[in-house]
Amino acid sequence: MEFEKYDFTPITQSIHQALLESTTPLLTLIIEWTIIGVLYLLFVAVFGLFLVYAERKVCAAFQQRLGPMRVGPWGLLQTIADFIKLLMKELIQPKSVDSFLYNLAPFVVIIVPFLTISVIPFAPGLQALDFDIGIFFVTAVSSVGVIGVLLAGWASNNKYSLIGGMRSGAQIVSYELSVGLSLITMVILAGTMQISEIVLLQREGWFLFKGHIPAVIAFLVFIVAGTAETNRGPFDLAEAESELTAGFHTEYSGIKFAFFFLAEYINLFIVSAMAVIVFLGGWMPFHIGGWDGFNAIMDFIPGLVWFFMKVLGIIFLIMWFKWTFPRLRVDQILTLEWKYLLPINLFNILLMAFLVLMGWHW
Amino acid sequence: MGPQHPSTHGVLRLLVKLEGEIVHNVQPHIGYIHSGIEKMTESLSYTQIPHLTDRMDYLSAHMNNEAVSLCVENALQVEIPDRVKYIRTIMAELQRIASHQLWWCATGMDLGALTTFFYGLRDREDILDIFEETCGARLTVNYSLPGGLMFDIHPNFQRKVKEFIKKFKKKLPEYDQLLTGNVIFQERSKGVGILSKEDAIAFGVTGPTGRASGFSCDVRKHHPYSAYPLVKFNEALGTEGDTFRRYQLRIAEMWESMAIIEQLIDNIPEGDYSAKMKGVIKLPEGEYYQRVESARGEFGVFIVSDGKKNPYRVKFRSPGFSNLFTINHIAKGWKIADLVAIMATFDLVIPDIDR
Numbered sequence: 001m002e003f004e005k006y007d008f009t010p011i012t013q014s015i016h017q018a019l020l021e022s023t024t025p026l027l028t029l030i031i032e033w034t035i036i037g038v039l040y041l042l043f044v045a046v047f048g049l050f051l052v053y054a055e056r057k058v059c060a061a062f063q064q065r066l067g068p069m070r071v072g073p074w075g076l077l078q079t080i081a082d083f084i085k086l087l088m089k090e091l092i093q094p095k096s097v098d099s100f101l102y103n104l105a106p107f108v109v110i111i112v113p114f115l116t117i118s119v120i121p122f123a124p125g126l127q128a129l130d131f132d133i134g135i136f137f138v139t140a141v142s143s144v145g146v147i148g149v150l151l152a153g154w155a156s157n158n159k160y161s162l163i164g165g166m167r168s169g170a171q172i173v174s175y176e177l178s179v180g181l182s183l184i185t186m187v188i189l190a191g192t193m194q195i196s197e198i199v200l201l202q203r204e205g206w207f208l209f210k211g212h213i214p215a216v217i218a219f220l221v222f223i224v225a226g227t228a229e230t231n232r233g234p235f236d237l238a239e240a241e242s243e244l245t246a247g248f249h250t251e252y253s254g255i256k257f258a259f260f261f262l263a264e265y266i267n268l269f270i271v272s273a274m275a276v277i278v279f280l281g282g283w284m285p286f287h288i289g290g291w292d293g294f295n296a297i298m299d300f301i302p303g304l305v306w307f308f309m310k311v312l313g314i315i316f317l318i319m320w321f322k323w324t325f326p327r328l329r330v331d332q333i334l335t336l337e338w339k340y341l342l343p344i345n346l347f348n349i350l351l352m353a354f355l356v357l358m359g360w361h362w
Numbered sequence: 363m364g365p366q367h368p369s370t371h372g373v374l375r376l377l378v379k380l381e382g383e384i385v386h387n388v389q390p391h392i393g394y395i396h397s398g399i400e401k402m403t404e405s406l407s408y409t410q411i412p413h414l415t416d417r418m419d420y421l422s423a424h425m426n427n428e429a430v431s432l433c434v435e436n437a438l439q440v441e442i443p444d445r446v447k448y449i450r451t452i453m454a455e456l457q458r459i460a461s462h463q464l465w466w467c468a469t470g471m472d473l474g475a476l477t478t479f480f481y482g483l484r485d486r487e488d489i490l491d492i493f494e495e496t497c498g499a500r501l502t503v504n505y506s507l508p509g510g511l512m513f514d515i516h517p518n519f520q521r522k523v524k525e526f527i528k529k530f531k532k533k534l535p536e537y538d539q540l541l542t543g544n545v546i547f548q549e550r551s552k553g554v555g556i557l558s559k560e561d562a563i564a565f566g567v568t569g570p571t572g573r574a575s576g577f578s579c580d581v582r583k584h585h586p587y588s589a590y591p592l593v594k595f596n597e598a599l600g601t602e603g604d605t606f607r608r609y610q611l612r613i614a615e616m617w618e619s620m621a622i623i624e625q626l627i628d629n630i631p632e633g634d635y636s637a638k639m640k641g642v643i644k645l646p647e648g649e650y651y652q653r654v655e656s657a658r659g660e661f662g663v664f665i666v667s668d669g670k671k672n673p674y675r676v677k678f679r680s681p682g683f684s685n686l687f688t689i690n691h692i693a694k695g696w697k698i699a700d701l702v703a704i705m706a707t708f709d710l711v712i713p714d715i716d717r
Contacts, residue, residue, distance in 0.1 A: 063480035163383065163698075233474060234546055242369040242472045243698050324540065326547045327474025329699045330383055 006302040009125030036128050040117060044266055049079040051265040054312075055319055062323040089254035094157060097251065101155035106252065106259035108148030113266035115141040119195055120273050123283045123304040127196060134195035135187055138274060139180045142229070145263070146172040149231075149238060152260070153248035164247025167330055168231055168238030174337040175235075178225035181345040182218040185352045186278045189215065199282035204289035206281040212360070214352040219279045221341055221348070223317070226271035228333070231264060233322035237330055272314035276307065280314075283307040365394045369472045369702045372712030376689075376701075383697045388690045395716040403676040408434050408508050408643040411676070415663075416502040419680065419714035421461040422656035424453045427506040432587055433652035433663045434508035435637075437645045444589075445633040446510045448626050451589035452523065453496070453505060454654075455619040459530070460489040461657035462612045462619075465709045469609065470541050472706040473550055478541055485533050488526045492519065508643060510636025523627050527620050534616060542613065551606035555692045555704035558603060565691070566684040569659025571708055574611045575603030581655035593625045605700075608707040642671050658682050658709050682714040 019028040053068065053076065060067030068075030093102065119134045121127035131137050146169055153165015189211050190198045201207075207215050228235035239247035249260045276282055283303030287295045328336070364375035373394035379387035399418055403411050412430050416423030428450055435442055463486040470478025490500040495516045497505040505512050541547050557567065562575040572579045580597040582590045598614040600607040645667035653662040659681025666675040685708050693701045 059476075063477050064484060065480060167383075236474070240474065240699070242474060243702050245368060323477050324544075325475060326470065326541065326544060326550060327699070328546055329550060329697055331697065332546075332549055 006304070007124040012125060040114060040128070044113065044117065044262070047269060048262045048265045049083060051268060051315070052082070052261075053079045054315070055265075058316060058319045059323050062320075083258070086258045087255055091256060092251075092253045094251050097157045098155040101151045102251075103256075105148045105152035105155060106256045108151060109145055109263045110148075110259045112142060112145040112148070113263055113270055115144075116270045117266070120270070120277070121196055121199055121282055122307055123302065126304070130194065130196050132192070132194045135183050135193040135198075135278075138270075139176070139183060142179075142267075142270070143173075143176050145267070146176075148263075149248050152252070153238075156248070156251040158251055160244040160246075161248050161250050164238045164240075164244045164250070168248060170330070171235065171237060171333055172229055172231070174334060175225045175228040175341075178221055178337060178341045178345055179229055181342070181349060182222040182225065183274070183278060185214060185218040185345070185349050186211070188349065188352050188356055191356075195277060195282075199277060199284055202281035202284045203287055205287060206279065206284070208279040211352070212355060214348050214355060215279065217344065217348045218352070219275070221345055222275055222279070223314075225337075225341060226275060227318050227321055228337075230267045230271050230318075232268065232318060234325035234327050235333060236322070236327060237333060240327055242327075268315060268318060269311065272311045272318065273307075275314050276310040280310050281306075363701075364391075369705065370712075371468060371705075371710060374686075374710065374712050374715070378698070378701065380698065383699075385693050385696055385698060385701050388693050388701065390686055390689060392686075392712075392716045395713050397713060397717060399717050400676050400678060403673060405672060407671050408645065408673070411673075412507055413504060415678070416504050417713065418678065418717055419656060419658065419661070419682070419711050420501055421464060421711050422457055422658065422661070423502045424450075424457040424505060425654050425656040425661060427504060428454060428588070429652055429654040429656075429661050429663045431506045431508045431510075432654065433650050433665055434643060434645065436652060437648070437650040437665070437667070438508075438643070440509060440637050440639070442510055442637045443633045443635070444631045445635060446637070447589040448630045449511060449515055449635070450506055451593075452623050452626050452630075453493075453503070454588070455622045456489050456492065456523070456526075457503070458657045459616050459619050460486050461709075462616050463489075465612060465657075465706075466537060466541075469703075469706040472702050473547060475541060475544075475547070478537075481533075481536065481540060485530055488522075488529065492522050492526065495519070495522070507636070509639035510634070514635040515630075520627055520630070523623060527623060527627075530616075530620065534613070537613065542610070548606065550699070550703055551609060551707075552604060553602075554605045554700050555696060555707075556602070556604045557688060557692050559601075561688065561691060562603065565688045567659070567688055568684065569656070569681050569709075570598070570611045570615060571608055571685050572659060573598060574600040574608040576601045579660065581653050581660050585653060587652075587654060589626060590622075593622050595622050605703050605707045612709070644669060644671050645673070653679070656681060658711065658714065659685065678717055680714045680717060682708075682710050682712075686710055686715050 016032070019031055057067045068078035071077040071081045093099070116138055118128040119131065119137055149168045149172070150165045153161045186207060187193055189207060190201050192198060204210070208219050231238050239249065249257055252260060283306050285298035285301060285303070285306050287298060363378055364370040365373040370376065375391040375394065377389040377391055378385060399414050402414060412427040415426040415430050419426055463482045467479040467482025493503050494500050496519055497503055497512055557575045559576040562572045562577040567577070568579045576599060578597060578599060583597050595618045598611050598618060600611050645665065647667055647669045650665045650667070651662060653660050660679065661681055662679030664677040664679065665673050668674040689704065693704050
C-alpha cells in the first residue's frame with residue numbers, strides 16, 4: 001500500500017541500530033526509554049495547552065465572542081501565560097486534610113493518561129508499545145483514574161468535594177462498562193486486540209462504515225460513554241460548578257489543580273484517539289475498497305495528519321456537547337447508563353457476534 | 363449553600379440538610395445585604411425615594427420606581443399626562459423583557475448550559491442601550507418620579523424600540539432552540555419542584571412563579587394602572603407549577619411584553635412629560651398602598667404619612683420574599699441539582715428579598 005511511504009519505522013529502527021552499535025543493549029534500552037518518556041511529557045504538555053486554547057476558542061465561537069486575543073497573535077500564547085501563572089501559584093493545603101492522600105491524588109490522576117497514551121499509534125511506526133492485548137490494556141489502565149478523583153474528593157475534607165468525588169466514582173465506574181463493551185464489540189469485528197493490527201485492518205474502509213449497524217451503534221455509545229468518562233459536560237457532575245462550586249478539586253491550587261486540569265484534557269484526547277483508532281481507522285487514510293486511484297490520492301496526506309485531523313474532529317464534537325447541553329442530574333446519568341446504554345450494548349455485542357459468525361462483516 | 367455559592371445569584375445563604383444528594387430541609391438565611399432601604403426612606407422626601415427603590419430589585423428597577431410614583435400620585439390625586447402613562451408602560455415592559463432575558467441566561471447557567479448566558483446578555487444589551495439613551499442609566503434606571511418622568515424620551519426612542527422588537531422576535535425562537543427543546547433540559551425540569559395552586563396562594567407567591575401554578579395574579583390585569591387598561595394582552599397561565607412551566611411562562615411573557623410595546627409605541631400622545639408638582643411634596647395624613655407587576659411578581663408600596671415632607675413609615679411588599687420561602691416546601695425530597703434548578707426558576711434577586 002502507498003501509505004507506507006510515510007512510515008516512521010525506518011527512522012526509529014535506524015536510531016535503534018545506531019544506539020545498539022555504539023553502546024550496550026541495556027544502555028540502549030535506558031536511553032530509548034528516556035527519549036520516549038521526554039517526548040511523551042512534551043507532547044502531553046504542549047497538546048494539553050493547545051487543547052485548553054482550542055476549548056476556549058471553540059467555546060467562544062459558540063458563545064458569539066472572541067475568546068483569548070490579548071497574549072500573542074490571536075491569543076496563542078494565552079495558555080502558556082496561564083500555565084506559568086499556575087506554576088507560580090502558592091500551593092494552599094487546607095488544615096485538617098488527609099495530607100498523604102491529598103497530595104497523592106493529583107499524581108494518580110495524571111499517571112493514567114501517560115500510561116494510556118503509550119499504546120496510541122500516532123502514525124505508522126510511531127507507537128511506543130504495541131501489545132497484542134492493546135485494547136485490553138487501555139480499558140484496564142483508564143479505570144485507575146477514578147481512584148485519584150475519589151482520593152481527592154475524600155481527602156479534601158470538604159463536603160462539596162466529597163459529593164463530587166462520590167458522584168464521579170459512581171459515574172466513571174458505570175460508564176467504564178459501556179466504553180469497555182463497545183470496544184469489545186469492535187474487537188469481535190476485528191478479531192484482534194492489537195492496536196496496530198486493528199488500524200491495518202481498516203485499510204479497505206473504516207470500521208464505522210464496514211461494521212454495518214452494530215459498529216454505528218457501538219460508535220454512538222462510545223462517544224456518549226467516552227464523554228462521560230472524561231467528566232465533561234453534559235456529564236460534568238463531579239465538578240458541577242453551579243451545584244458543588246468545583247467538586248473534587250475545590251481545595252487544590254496551583255500546579256496540583258493544573259494536574260487535574262491537564263489530566264482532563266489528555267483524557268479527552270485519549271477518548272477521541274480511541275474512537276478514531278477503533279472506528280475511524282486511526283492514522284489510516286480514507287480508503288474505499290477497490291477504488292485504487294482514489295485511495296492513492298488519499299495516501300498523499302501523511303498518516304500523522306490524518307490521525308490528528310480525525311482526533312481534532314472528535315474533540316470538537318465533544319466540546320460541542322459541552323457548550324450547548326445543560327447538565328444531567330446524577331440519577332439521570334446512572335439511569336442512562338444502566339437502563340439504556342448497557343442493555344443496548346449487550347444486545348449490540350450479540351448482534352456483532354452474529355454478524356461475524358455468519359461471515360457478513362467483510 | 364452560600365452566601366458566596368455560585369448559584370444563589372447573590373448573597374443568599376441556604377442552610378441545606380442533606381442525606382447524600384437528597385435535600386431534607388432548606389432554611390433560607392437572609393440579611394447579608396445590610397441595605398435597610400425601608401428605614402432610610404423615612405428620612406427622605408417623596409421625590410428622593412425612587413432613587414433608592416431601584417436599588418432593591420435592580421432588574422425591575424423601573425417598576426419599583428413606578429410603584430412609588432403611582433402611590434404618591436394617587437395619594438395627592440394628581441392627574442398625570444397620558445404621555446407619561448404610555449412611556450412608563452413601555453419602559454416597564456422593556457424592563458420586564460430585560461429581566462426575563464437575564465433570568466433566562468442565569469437559568470441555563472445554573473443547569474450547566476453556559477452558552478445561554480451569552481445569548482441572553484447579547485439581546486439584553488439592546489434594551490440597556492435604549493435605557494441609557496433615555497435616562498442615562500443602564501441598570502438602575504431611575505426614570506419615573508412622582509408626577510411624571512425625569513426627562514422626555516430621546517428622539518431615537520421609538521425607532522430603537524421598534525428595531526429591538528423586530529430583532530428580538532427573531533432571536534427569541536433561538537432561546538427555544540438552544541434550551542427549551544433540549545431533551546436534557548426537559549428531563550431536568552419537567553415535574554420537578556411542583557408548587558400547587560393552593561400552596562402558591564397560601565404562600566403569597568405572585569408573578570410568573572405563581573401564574574405557572576395556575577394562580578391568576580397579574581396586577582396588570584386585576585388592578586390595571588398606567589396604560590395597561592388600554593392594551594390587549596394575555597395573562598400567561600399554567601397549571602403544572604413545575605420548573606418547566608415556570609420556565610415556559612417567562613418565555614411566553616416576553617412575547618406578551620413585546621405585544622404590549624407594539625400596541626403603544628406608535629401611539630405615544632404628545633404633551634408634557636410631567637404633571638405640575640410642588641417643589642416639596644407633602645402627602646395628606648393617612649395610609650396609601652399601590653401595587654404594580656414587577657418582573658418577579660406583585661411589588662407593593664405601603665406609605666404611612668403623618669403630613670410631613672417625608673413619610674412616617676414605608677413598607678415594600680417584595681415578590682421575591684414570598685417566593686423564596688416556599689423553597690423548603692417544594693424542594694424537599696429532590697436532589698441538590700434540583701434545588702439549584704428550582705431556585706433558578708424562582709428568579710431570585712437578593713436585594714429584593716433582603717431590603
